Amino acid sequence: MIGRHLMRPDTMHAVLLTGHGGLEKLDYRTDVLIPQPKPGELLIQIAAAGINNTDINTRIGWYSKAVNEGTDTGGATGFDSVDDDDASWSGTPLTFPRIQGADVCGYIVAVGDGVSDARIGERVLVRNMLRTYVDFRPYECWTIGSECDGGFAQFVVAPARETHRVDCDWTDAELASIPCAYSTAENMLHRAGVGAERVLISGASGGVGSAAVQLAKRRGAEVIALSSVAKAEEVRALGADQVLDRNVDLVAELGTGSIDVVIDLVAGEQWPSFLDVLRRGGRYVTAGAIAGPIAQIDVRTLYLKDLTLMGCTFQEDEVFANLISYIEAGEIRPVVAKTYPLRDIAQAQEDFLVKKHTGKLVLIPPEVSS
Template identity: 80%
Template sequence: MIPDTMTAVLLTGHGGIDKLDYRTDVPTPRPGPGEVLIRVAAAGVNNTDINTRIGWYSKAVTEDTGTGGAEGFDTVDDADASWSGVPLTFPRIQGADVCGQVVAVGEGVHPSRIGERVIVRNMLRTYVDYRPYECWTIGSECDGGFAQFCVAPARETHAVDCDWTDAELAAIPCAYSTAENMLHRAGLGAEKVLITGASGGVGSAAVQLAKRRGAHVIALCSPAKVDAVRALGADQVLDRGADIVAELGEVSVDVVVDLVAGDGWPALLDVLRRGGRYATAGAIAGPICQIDIRTLYLKDLTLYGCTFQEDVVFENLVRYIEAGEIRPVVAATYPLCEIAKAQEDFLAKTHTGQLVLIPPEVAR
């Protein structure tokens, strides 16, 4: 039975954690043509959710994500504070990670899909007619997984056959697709790769996925997390505050996968070999960096900004899961009503891996 109303967390505007409104009377969505309705079993917590809430994507914001993570920013321009650059519509149900069970289908979707255990591709192409370099982020441009039910395009809702918990599956869509996309775009093979922010959701995913490709992984993280990151498969772990040029030497790395940016960014290009590649999908230490263009062109470097994902990226993740080639680390789970606590803990960054929210069960 699908109830008329559901429990969900509504984002009521850009700002602090107080903008998250836990409600039990939100209308349950209905699937339209080509869509499925998912009973959400678990939803991961990501930088994407926090960045969208605080409006960090606005060019008016120049600080690191942690500075405004709890309270928000005073400088946000709502006009460009989303992934797409189009103002968000409020209230919005966030949640870029969706794991659950299909319970209803819209017109044009075969009823046999009902009952499937699924995850949803977080960078949706259906709603932009699969145009290159365009996408909607679930939980940003459309409602996401911080609720008992969620609607998603059937074409981008993937059945997964594995023995993982729901929380483990919910750790995959945003973090692992972001990591795999960077490795895919940079064409990483059996090479030497430097990964920043290696203890976070995306960073820990990148370590595992890079090892799967046969790479020699050098990871940067805080000293307290060295053992945990090494357990993920990293071959070498350095303090995130280390002088990486002194530790590794110039022109010593084939690929850099960066989620941090900030003041230490120039050194990442210094350690790249001639013809090396740099890929980024985050800037948690600050989005404004200084570049010496001579380093870029004299070393024949290639820089990749990675948001849009080709279809094969998410399809590969499902294949890796079903083949038992990867497995996420879930640091903690929280009931959906404790979303504020979950985001506070996420911002504290004392964990390794993913934090996951569990919606209340639905009467059946």
């Protein structure tokens, strides 16, 4: 008996992360015990789970301050310099094995004490930045798939109050593209108060970047996107007003003081130019540094232009709730580049690192046999 709903079998297919390192640390198993929902939790049968940078960053220990390179450098093989003590979102060492996967789309199949049986059968998304487990304290959260088990499995438990029913005609793979990428993008725009302004978005063909393009357009912004030349038309189709090569000289192309808000997911060597193109009183917002976490700043640029720099991880409750309303109102739609069987997670992550796709790569677990 699981929760208040009889379930069989007792075990499930899941990918166990056995430690920080390369792709060899991903162990596909068929004998993992199905978790049981505690009071206030739900059991969800997973229909699809998207792949995100954070899944790879967590696996390779990229969040450790001992790592100075970009994600791609150690994405397949890991890093030799990782300090396990600070290699997570929270800075608290991970416990292994861990089932990763920040994106959870599925169907409620059982409930714990204190949760209505009426929720069984709902198609849901789980907020990826969970606040229940830290008593909703400001600027604290657990990332599903990092501080607790996530979506790379057939089943997962999640807090009922942070599991949202979604009514729409999207596929499961499309819905699974939303939690991490779209909440990250919406949070950046929300924190910066973006409106009908001129916005520059880096990494615009990726999961978060493509979400940011759509969500910024929804707010009435003029969007200038940075992407590879090969993906320019695809990014323009997302709604970008202008697409520039990601290696362009931004000051020469756009001019100093020409941008109201920079939404940055890349950082790396190009970082100083983002501040140069911001207008006086402009805002720079970041939630990623895939090209490298170490950047140089001329503090004179910061204070003489009255700039605001914002780092975004923690999300207020309304951010995810707003995304659900956008979905149900038909105001956004993700791009799914490709789906893979869950057992092919290593290949999917290799393809993710090559970055030849636009949008999201999504894993589909096997059907559950009764």
